[in-house]
Amino acid sequence: MELDNIKKLLDAYFEGMTSLEEEKILRDYFTQQTVADALVQYKPIFLGMEVAKQEHSHKALLLPDSKPKVNKAWRYSVAAILVVGLGVGSFYLSQSRYTQEEMEALAAFEQSKNAMMLLSENLNRGTEQLSYVKQFAITKDRIFE
Template sequence: MELANIENLIEKYFEATATVQEEQELKTYFSQDNVAPHLQEYKPMFQYFTDLKSEKFTRNVPLKPRKNYLKWISVAAVFVLTTSLFINEWKKQREVDEAIADFKMAMSLVSENLNTGASHINYLSEFEETTNKIFITRNN
């Protein structure tokens, strides 16, 4: 490989404009034993990247089970909300039922009083008839 070409590739690499193929050329060049003395400082970096690619993590990672507190909190919140809405509607319905019962009782009392008053109207009609008979006989 030409030394000028390698220097240009290093410039492109540090400017982040090098292609994957050009980076591969740099890795190949720096994996050789005969690297130009003024480019020796880059050899450990590219060697590290090559070594890093071959590394694998082999230890087992213990996974702790996730605690589902959030799930149960949301279930409890939905339960409380639904229950409170149900109780609120139940109380409203009970108040409406009590109001209807009070209205029925008031209407039955009014009805009883009207019926009592209606029975006295019969006495008034008899009184009126008798009064009319008296006035008609006096006027004649």
Template sequence: MESHNIENLLTAYFEGASSLEEEAILLDYFNNQKVATHLLQYKPIFVGLSAAQKETSKRSFELQISTNTPKIKTWWYTVAAMIVVAFGIGAFYFSQPQLSQEEREALVAFENSKKAMLLLSENLNKGTQQLLYVNQFELAKDKFWKSESE
């Protein structure tokens, strides 16, 4: 029954779902007790882990904390973002063309001229369509006069 428990703990261990207490049970089982023959393949893993836990370094480490580095507060980011947005809005506003009164009047006159030209073009197109009928009349007249003269 104990090997079935150990197998369940091993499954949880390799899936990353085991707790620290369960891992301690596995370490104890593989290091201090008689291991079942079908679980012997896992013994080197836990013996190595146990040996790694006992290792210590004789070297001393000092962490140097630098006090002269400026700490950027989050409100600086907010201020910088507001400046960028204000600059963008200002650039958009000043890039729009500012027309004088004379230029606005010229634009209105241009638009009116354009409308008049479009109206003239439409009427000319209608007249051109009417000329097609005249052309057909000329062709029919020519055929009629040819047949009479023969």
């Protein structure tokens, strides 16, 4: 019965679900001389924790003098504003300004593009009409055979 209880406590221990009292029960069980053969493999874990618990360091721990933290948030805010300002400024400065000649060339290009689209649409309609002529030729060949 005790062995089943210890196994359940071990499972809960490895899942991190034990209380301090249950962990003390496990430590007491595994630090005694007689441990069940099925649980001997866990004995070094708890013996190691007992040894580590008794260790003490005699080394002096010197902490550096801490200076009061200066609030640097305003510096980051200023830097962010500068970055955003430079980005917006460079965007507006990089906008291309066309000369009168370039604007006329763009207008001529648009007119040419529209004329080509109109020509293309008319050619496509003509191509559709050719399919009817081809069908007519196939039907005529069948009739006169």
